[in-house]
Amino acid sequence: MLCEARLTGTAIKLGAQDMSEHSAGAHTGEVSAAMLKEFGCAYALVGHSERRTCHHEDDQTIARKTRQAIQSGLTPILCVGETAEQRASGSTEEVLTRQLRSALQSLSPEDLSRLVIAYEPVWAIGTGLTATPEMAQQAHAVIRESVVQRTPILYGGSMKPENALELLSMPDIDGGLIGGASLKADDFIAILRAGQTAASMHQ
Numbered sequence: 001m002l003c004e005a006r007l008t009g010t011a012i013k014l015g016a017q018d019m020s021e022h023s024a025g026a027h028t029g030e031v032s033a034a035m036l037k038e039f040g041c042a043y044a045l046v047g048h049s050e051r052r053t054c055h056h057e058d059d060q061t062i063a064r065k066t067r068q069a070i071q072s073g074l075t076p077i078l079c080v081g082e083t084a085e086q087r088a089s090g091s092t093e094e095v096l097t098r099q100l101r102s103a104l105q106s107l108s109p110e111d112l113s114r115l116v117i118a119y120e121p122v123w124a125i126g127t128g129l130t131a132t133p134e135m136a137q138q139a140h141a142v143i144r145e146s147v148v149q150r151t152p153i154l155y156g157g158s159m160k161p162e163n164a165l166e167l168l169s170m171p172d173i174d175g176g177l178i179g180g181a182s183l184k185a186d187d188f189i190a191i192l193r194a195g196q197t198a199a200s201m202h203q
C-alpha cells in the first residue's frame with residue numbers, strides 16, 4: 001500500500017515476481033492475483049526460470065497462471081528461455097515455441113494484447129554472460145511469430161549499462177527484465193537512458 005501510494009502520479013508500475021494459479025481457496029502461503037491487485041500491482045512475472053527449476057513449475061502450471069493473471073486484470077510477464085544444454089544441442093527455437101504454445105494456446109487474440117513476454121536465456125541469468133544482440137534478436141524474432149505484433153518482448157539475462165544500448169537497439173527487443181543491475185541505482189538509470197536512446201533511434 002505504501003509502495004502504491006509512493007508510485008501514484010509517476011510512470012512507475014508495481015509488479016510481483018510470481019503469483020498463484022488459484023483465484024481463491026485454501027492454498028496457504030500462495031499469493032493470489034486479487035491480493036496482488038489489492039497491493040496495487042499491475043504486473044506479475046509468470047514462469048521465471050527459477051520457478052520452473054527450483055519450484056518444479058511445468059508448462060501446464062505456467063499456462064494456468066498466465067490465464068489467471070489476465071482474467072484477474074494483471075498483465076503477466078511470461079518468461080521463456082532455453083538452458084545452455086538446449087542451446088548447445090540446437091533446440092533453442094523448439095524450446096521457445098513449446099513454452100509459448102503451451103502458455104498461450106487458450107488465449108484469445110485480445111488476451112494476447114494484454115501480455116508481455118520476457119526472453120531469458122537461462123544460462124545468462126545472474127551469470128554475467130549475456131546473449132549477443134544477434135542471438136537475442138534471433139530468439140525475439142521467433143517469439144514475435146507466436147504473439148501479436150504489439151506484444152512487448154523484453155530481454156533478460158545480465159543486461160547492464162555496457163550492453164543495454166546494443167541489445168535494446170535490436171528491432172524486436174522492446175525492453176529489459178533486469179535483475180542484478182536494478183539493485184544499483186546508477187546502473188539501472190544508465191540502462192533506462194540506453195532505452196530512451198534506443199527508442200529515439202527506432203522512431
Ligand SMILES: O=C(CO)COP(=O)(O)O
Nearest residue numbers: 125126157158178179180
Ligand atoms: O532473471 C532476471 C530477472 O528476473 C535477470 O537477472 P540478471 O539481470 O541478474 O541476470
